[in-house]
Amino acid sequence: MAGITVPDTMHAAGFDAPGGPDVLRIEELPVPRPGAGEVLIRVAYAGVNRPDVIQRQGFYPAPPGASPIPGLEVAGEVVATGDGIEQRPLGQRVCALVTGGGYAEYCLAKYAHCLPVPGDLSLAEAAALPETLFTVWHNVFERGWACEGETLLVHGGTSGIGTMAIKLARLFDLTAIVTCGSEGKCDAARVIGADHAINYRTEDFVERVKAITGGAGVNLVLDMVSGDYVPRNLACLAEDGRHVTIAVLGGMKAELNMAQIMARRLTLTGSTLRARTDAFKAAVCDEIARTVWPFVENGKLRPEMDRTFPLAAAAAAHARMEAGEHIGKIVLEM
Structure with a gap:
């Protein structure tokens, strides 16, 4: 594993048993290590999505091999890489679609599921893009x-x-x-x-x-x-x-x-997105990079932002989503 020094443990928002927003609590966990084709992202922000709420309620378990920590999209800095990545992404600002693990200070992502964050796009906005962008692009334009x-x-x-x-x-x-x-x-x-x-x-x-x-x-x-x-x-x-x-x-x-x-x-x-193969998600990511990401780079596409909550207030973020009060994206700040 190539990379820079990272701590052995991190804070994450998880839950022991399904329930209301109040079951979410902060825990200390080992920092994951990237495998082949993966990068470790020091998370700055994570998007909050309806599937996270449904997972917390006990109706949408993480697929086999995925992190049980909620969170399907993150933005931050690449701090370590696994084998098989020819590029040199260390230090790169990226946002990524992930199968879980986003509500944490560090998160693994397939590098093929990452998109570069332009300099004038905030990491909070970047974290609000992948899940909705992949979902809408695939279902409206491809499917x-x-x-x-x-x-x-x-x-x-x-x-x-x-x-x-x-x-x-x-x-x-x-x-x-x-x-x-x-x-x-x-x-x-x-x-x-x-x-x-x-x-x-x-x-x-x-x-x-x-x-x-x-x-x-x-x-x-x-x-x-x-x-x-x-x-x-x-x-x-x-x-x-x-x-x-x-x-x-x-x-x-x-x-x-x-x-x-x-x-x-x-x-x-x-369709559903989370359980699709890595190859499928990489193909969608590549098409988005070619057809949609130029609009992000030139500032013509920005997510609609609702509210930012600290990681420790993940329960409040979920409560806001369940109440239906939000307009646009809710994000968690690490």
Whole structure:
């Protein structure tokens, strides 16, 4: 292992048993050592995401071989490298998609899953990019085949995923329609860049989408709700429309009219990211580096930031996310 001197132990936020936000507590653990193709990052900030909350609740365990510590994205400095890395990344500022371990002072990442942090991008902002950027890019553009000039419907418009979808839609010439749970959040979504924002508590989003699109419908739905939203989402789709599910917050089962799907040539798909192979994530990272990262480097793409909490207040960060008060990304500062 090449590198600079690092301590033997570190502080991390973990939990002994599933439960509410208060089960999170600070523990002292050995600093991990990088294996082949891995780097050790001295974490400056870690992103907080909905899957972290679901893991803490006991419904989304870490995949085999992954760290049980929550946290799927980090930003900081490379302080050690494992074998098999031809580049010289020591001292480099990077952000990374990781399978776990982000809520800690040091975290392992595959170097192929890292992106360089430009000088004018803060490490807090950098930590807020990988999870949502990988997720939205893969599901909207790779799996959902979004094309210039199309219309996209996104639920949870002020979430981390929703705000990233809005920003990428603007960069790649899509019309973005989002749903939100209050007028204040609808206003925030429009400021962020949504073309249309629908308050799902006071309006029927299916009827509003039909009105906005002149009855044509949207080309693509990015769905984080599932359950009884699915048939309503399909009613929003234009012919040859695509429906991509990335979470099942509203339930895992949906009742569908397959004859309508056939007649209108609809495509239903979905994905999860965390358990995909290292090679798959490296391929997505490479495509993002080529197609999206130039917008980060020139300042045209920045994450929507909500609030920063110290690592010791990870429970408060989770409570804020569960309350649904956030607009954009929550990060933890080490």
